[in-house]
Amino acid sequence: MVDGNGRGVLYLVTCAAPPAADAEILVRLAQSAGWRVCVIASPLGLRFLDAERLAAVTGEPVRSEFRMPSESNALPSADAVVVAPATFNTINKWATGITDTFAVGLLCELMGFGVPILAVPLLKEALARHVVFDRNLQTLRSMGVQVMFDPAAPADARMPRWEEVLKELHSILGG
Secondary structure, three states, X not given: OXXXXXXXXXXXXXXXXXXHHHHHHHHHHHHHOOEEEEEEEOOOHHHHXXXXXXXXXXXXXXXXXXXXXXXXXXXXXXXXXXXXXXXHHHHHHHHHOOOOOHHHHHHHHHHHHOOOEEEEEOOOHHHHOOHHHHHXXXXXXXXXXXXXXXXXXXXXXXXXXXXXXXXXXXXXXXX
16 A cells, blocks of 8 residues: 555566566665565576565565465555566466466456556567467456567567666556
8 A cells, every 4th residue: 555655565576587686676676766565476486586685675575475374464465566577477377367376376366456567578589479478468458467568679678677667667557
């Protein structure tokens, strides 16, 4: 929930791709813009980032597993979500409702709550040409997810800079 000191709570959902190693850049940019940031990682995405470092920077544990019923819900409610980098696997499971990971299950649930979500896919050109991927991007868009993806971008420019991702999120949110 937004308070007088900031924009609210931003979830950063990261997946298994090299830019996840630099997620701290987005975390710090978002914090400078007034966001309280919580990082959620896919199980393989967790291998790409420094969870202890991100927990220290955010003051929140990095979540990647479902919690047990006896465990408290450590996550505050989200006001917005950035999914970056979003892999081929995550996009396809998310669009079809396969909630076999905490990250994808959370994304499906947050769409149902109407939380604004920006997805930033990063995948190989050959995977981007897969008919299911394009169909699933359209499915996510039809459910209100904003997608920041240029399939024609050269390999070294497929993942926008973190500054551009945050700027796009703020544009979606109206400022």
